[in-house]
Amino acid sequence: MRAVVLEDFGRLVVRELEPPQEGEVLLQVAACGVCGSDLSVYKGTPAMRARWSPPLVLGHEIAGVVLEGPAEWQGRAVTVNPLLSCGQCEPCRRGLSNLCPQRTNVGFHYWGGFAQQIRLPLGQLHPLPEGLPLWKGALCEPLAVALRAVELAGGMLGRRVLVIGGGAIGTLAAWLAARAGAEVWVAERNPLRRAWLEGLGFLRGVLEAPSGSYELALDCVGAQATPGLAASHVQPGGQVVLVGLEAVEATLPLQRLVLQEIGLKGAYVFTHDDFSRATRLLAELPDELAVVRPFAQVQETFDLLLGGRLPQAKAVLIW
Ligand SMILES: [Zn+2]
Ligand SMILES: [Zn+2]
Structure with missing residues (x-):
């Protein structure tokens, strides 16, 4: 072979x-x-x-x-x-x-x-x-990763969601969140990738860098600065889900997290159950x-x- x-x-x-x-x-x-x-x-x-x-x-x-x-x-x-x-x-x-x-x-x-x-x-x-x-x-495998991250964030219907990073997990998470009724923006630095994202049809907007305020932010990059960026762009009482993991440590705006009651949650790969549910979404x-x-x-x-x-x-x- x-x-x-x-x-x-x-x-x-x-x-x-x-x-x-x-x-x-x-x-x-x-x-x-x-x-x-x-x-x-x-x-x-x-x-x-x-x-x-x-x-x-x-x-x-x-x-x-x-x-x-x-x-x-x-x-x-x-x-x-x-x-x-x-x-x-x-x-x-x-x-x-x-x-x-x-x-x-x-x-x-x-x-x-x-x-x-x-x-x-x-x-x-x-x-x-x-x-x-x-x-x-x-x-199916990257979709299962995205599915776990989106589901750990809770209900999506009518929520404003920011996805940081338009890579595979970011794009799949954006698709899942939009499918579940969220309004989704993706922040992506690469202009070639941004032009492609613009054509996808299920996003509310594509940003060069995170801006605005959201109920939920998904960090699909995991660089040293991105969890803090995510936390800076959620509303009081909002939520950040961390799924990307490039760096070992990150700097976080502690005052904002505590005084604005911002939730922080990690999401790591998928369970057997997440994986089998992802197979059923593939056709869509x-x-x-x-x-x-x-x-x-x-x-x-x-x-x-x-x-x-x-x-x-x-x-x-x-x-
Ligand atoms: Zn992988
Ligand atoms: Zn075991």
Whole structure:
């Protein structure tokens, strides 16, 4: 089988690999999305160099067809929950599989979906809705991340919402909030991305930088300054949900948080339940939220994304 191997930081190569031997179910990968965390590993940020070393097969936003496994699963189009949890610990028993201390990730701890075949435990598979284009199944994982963040913020109907960062999670969260009845503005620095966001049709506005006042702000960047920016742009009694995580620490306007009773909540990936609910929303997701490119262009796609030279927030690679 062919696979995209990160041979060194900054170098992705398509080459032949032995098909995987271990794992309950064999999947023929049709599509795999490129995540910001994949870009960070590729770039070799200090945090990523400390945790992972090449060679690696990345990819955790996977859609494909079951080749080998229980008879009733064979030939089914599926997406993959890439987060493996123990199922036994206290958070797992409370349904918070995203907080399992023993959680591991496909595409990091195990070789991922940037390959034509992958083996996985059956419990990680979710059938795709009937008739859904396979590439769209690759959007389930980021959609599940956005779904958790939006749901932790509570009801959306009639609320004014600011999303900081028009990347994949920001765009998907904006779509979910608008779908649930919120008026949504997105703040995004990249002019190319802003022009693309303007064309999406479900946003009330696209801003160069956060301005105005909102009931809820979602920080989908997580830089040192963005949680504070989010807190500065919510009304008294408003709420900030933090989902982006680029920096380790942030500066916060403490007076404002306390004196204006502003709520602050973190949102981390998704539970099993979030993931299966995200699969049911895929059919409604507009096609233009992602660009589909062949795996042969993987390195170029990574470089375009890192350089901010791709208008779309999400790239999905197909074999
Ligand atoms: Zn990811
Ligand atoms: Zn656990």
